[in-house]
Amino acid sequence: VRPLLEISRFKMYFHTDKGVVKAVDDVDLTVNEGEVVGLVGESGCGKSVTSLSVMGLVPRPPGRVEGGSIRLADRELTHLKGREWRKIRGNVVSMIFQEPMTSLNPVFTIGDQIVEAIRQHRKLDKKAARRLAADSLQEVGISRKGILEEYPHQLSGGMRQRVMIAMAMVCRPKLLIADEPTTALDVTIQAQILDLMRRLNRETGTAILMITHDLGVVAEMCDRVVVMYAGQVVEEADVNTLFNQPRHPYTQGLLQSIPRLGQRAERLYSIPGNVPNPKQMPTGCRFAPRCEYAMNICRTEEPGLFAIGDGQNSRCWLHVDKKEEADRDPTTTT
Ligand code: SF4
Ligand code: MG
Structure with a gap:
């Protein structure tokens, strides 16, 4: 890997x-x-x-x-x-969001938007880009005729998300x-x-x-x-x-x-209590106010992300030998 x-x-x-x-x-x-x-x-x-x-x-x-x-x-x-x-x-890198309507432009056709996404990164003429746009829609399971000419509001929520995925994937991001x-x-x-x-x-x-x-x-x-x-x-x-x-x-x-x-x-x-106010993070472990296992050290010192075997890491004092905890250097993920 x-x-x-x-x-x-x-x-x-x-x-x-x-x-x-x-x-x-x-x-x-x-x-x-x-x-x-x-x-x-x-x-x-x-x-x-x-x-x-x-x-x-x-x-x-x-x-x-x-x-x-x-x-x-x-x-x-x-x-x-x-x-x-x-x-x-x-x-x-590409990104898709929860609500594709906000990332699709309502005044342009699906075809124009995918072509635009392609031409930002690939030197293709309009015709080749349109062919690639049609292929990318096929790839996400949309084969409806005339889709390239349609506008976002003409599609269902699921179809819009497929279009967003097609657009996100068309340049083959890593x-x-x-x-x-x-x-x-x-x-x-x-x-x-x-x-x-x-x-x-x-x-x-x-x-x-x-x-x-x-x-x-x-x-x-x-x-x-x-x-x-x-x-x-x-x-x-x-x-x-x-x-x-x-x-x-x-x-x-x-x-x-x-x-x-x-x-x-x-x-x-459900976990009792609330997520802390990000302007006033608790000292020590940020989960301490909600944690049923909280110990004294948890309220004063912030735990590191400790490696606990098999690629598992946990940011919790429970996983460290208590005697060493104060001076031990937290092991971070590699
Ligand atoms: Fe709970 Fe672990 Fe945080 Fe202590 S360090 S409060 S035990 S989550
Ligand atoms: Mg969010």
């Missing part, structure tokens, strides 16, 4: 009138070539800001890179400028970032879109970073999972290990909050 995306010790803060929001604070995350990685956590945990940072789409200011690096296909991204980003975006791509769709369409993404991953080798709060989607799609909480990675493991042996108390809580078949809604477990 070769690493494709390597985010290390990355920090993106927002400087606002009311204080500094540490949206992403010391994140380590790797996606290998061809791999499907799930990035999970409650809303506001920093998943979206992390992925928008990889696309160069965080507005700066108020966003500011406070440290760390993002390497994609052997290029450092954190210092790129506008024009350099345009060469990468849509070409090396990485596709999908931010809650199926959340707005009904269950049947959701399953079809996940199947499609998995097939494209197999057939083209494009790696996928799947951002979701839905652990069902993760189980369905992903090879590896990264769990974020309050701007940090708190656990990382391959998908089977994460579901069978979650080690971080937050991950354990997330897994217990998945509804099981036949379980009544009011009996659902």
